Amino acid sequence: MKYFSADQIYTCGPEGVINDGVIVCEDDGTIVDILHSLPINKNCLKVKGIIMPGMINSHCHLELSYLKGQIPTNTGLTGFIEKIQSIRTNYDRQHIAACAQEYDYHMQQEGIVACLDIVNDDFTLEVKKNSRIFYFNLIEVFGLNENYLNQIITKAKKIYDLFRHSQQAVITLHAPYSVSASLLEWYLTTESEFLSIHMQECAEENQWFENGTGRFKDLFDQWKVKQSFTMPTGESSMQSLLRVLPEKIKTRLWVHNTYTKPGDVDRALKSPVENYWCFCPSANLYIEGILPDVTIFPQDRCVVGTDSLASNNELSIWKEIKVLDKHFPQFGLEHWLKCATITPARMIGKDTILGSIEPGKRPGLVKITDPVKESCRPVRLI
Numbered sequence: 001m002k003y004f005s006a007d008q009i010y011t012c013g014p015e016g017v018i019n020d021g022v023i024v025c026e027d028d029g030t031i032v033d034i035l036h037s038l039p040i041n042k043n044c045l046k047v048k049g050i051i052m053p054g055m056i057n058s059h060c061h062l063e064l065s066y067l068k069g070q071i072p073t074n075t076g077l078t079g080f081i082e083k084i085q086s087i088r089t090n091y092d093r094q095h096i097a098a099c100a101q102e103y104d105y106h107m108q109q110e111g112i113v114a115c116l117d118i119v120n121d122d123f124t125l126e127v128k129k130n131s132r133i134f135y136f137n138l139i140e141v142f143g144l145n146e147n148y149l150n151q152i153i154t155k156a157k158k159i160y161d162l163f164r165h166s167q168q169a170v171i172t173l174h175a176p177y178s179v180s181a182s183l184l185e186w187y188l189t190t191e192s193e194f195l196s197i198h199m200q201e202c203a204e205e206n207q208w209f210e211n212g213t214g215r216f217k218d219l220f221d222q223w224k225v226k227q228s229f230t231m232p233t234g235e236s237s238m239q240s241l242l243r244v245l246p247e248k249i250k251t252r253l254w255v256h257n258t259y260t261k262p263g264d265v266d267r268a269l270k271s272p273v274e275n276y277w278c279f280c281p282s283a284n285l286y287i288e289g290i291l292p293d294v295t296i297f298p299q300d301r302c303v304v305g306t307d308s309l310a311s312n313n314e315l316s317i318w319k320e321i322k323v324l325d326k327h328f329p330q331f332g333l334e335h336w337l338k339c340a341t342i343t344p345a346r347m348i349g350k351d352t353i354l355g356s357i358e359p360g361k362r363p364g365l366v367k368i369t370d371p372v373k374e375s376c377r378p379v380r381l382i
């Protein structure tokens with residue numbers, strides 16, 4: 001049995017924040033009890049600062065770790081897409097896998113215990129098989145050129161089969177603007193009940209759907225491709241997609257939401273499905289230089305992601321929490337910690353094990369010595 005005490009324990013569960021409490025757990029990290037004082041004659045690791053449950057990264061692209069530092073900041077989303085297309089094929093498999101390995105370890109060090117990871121290829125398969133992190137693999141499809149449809153579907157099925165044998169995996173869509181009509185139609189025939197999709201990451205995305213103009217039109221004209229929707233739809237990107245999504249897709253994770261408006265949120269909430277909104281603030285500041293208005297979303301449905309190292313300098317959920325807490329201090333640290341623990345655990349159906357410090361769970365324990373200090377890093381205790 002192990003004992004840990006801290007100035008404050010953020011349980012992220014029904015017990016809230018406990019001052020000077022003691023966590024009792026098995027050697028494998030299963031929580032046995034939370035005490036309000038230390039039993040006599042027990043060895044206890046006393047932590048200055050806070051202890052919290054292991055964190056969940058709700059949006060990552062581990063396989064893009066080799067792109068760290070390769071893309072300039074403030075390109076805007078369309079500039080970012082163009083840049084990434086031009087350099088994505090210049091590296092070999094071993095290098096891509098080695099970078100993924102390095103940052104899988106980095107995430108473990110940062111107290112991350114689970115990760116919803118976008119997958120376009122099999123580069124990260126071996127890394128994930130040997131990782132301490134629980135990966136929820138989102139096999140992503142995109143493509144506007146109908147000539148490549150069969151190729152895209154065959155590859156997605158192959159990657160999905162590779163991952164699903166050893167891990168959790170679903171097929172998902174990249175973004176409303178990046179799928180052809182036939183690809184969207186095919187996706188809707190799959191068994192996927194969990195959709196994770198990049199959403200309203202830039203103003204031009206809405207402009208494109210609403211009136212068919214702007215930088216997306218220029219980009220698509222240049223690529224000589226057509227959209228899946230009858231354009232323009234006269235509605236925002238999100239509302240255009242909501243029209244065609246069936247209720248069998250029960251969980252919907254909207255990623256970024258930088259230009260999402262209250263009307264979009266209201267429309268999403270009309271369907272009897274579970275909606276979650278993921279914020280990746282460092283990536284938004286990197287690409288577009290602005291943050292989403294997080295105040296317009298249901299707060300118990302907000303989660304946090306790092307996005308990739310193509311648009312972030314590290315894969316640290318703690319760093320993202322600090323950015324959100326700095327820009328939206330009215331919610332308080334406990335709220336942001338829940339967005340990185342219990343809320344995403346519930347989203348992926350893992351809340352009986354992960355997400356909060358409660359007896360019977362094995363959430364991982366993370367210490368943060370001085371949460372106010374900018375340079376303070378999380379340390380995994382168990």
Ligand SMILES: [Zn+2]
Binds near residue numbers: 059061118198307
């Ligand atoms: Zn992303």
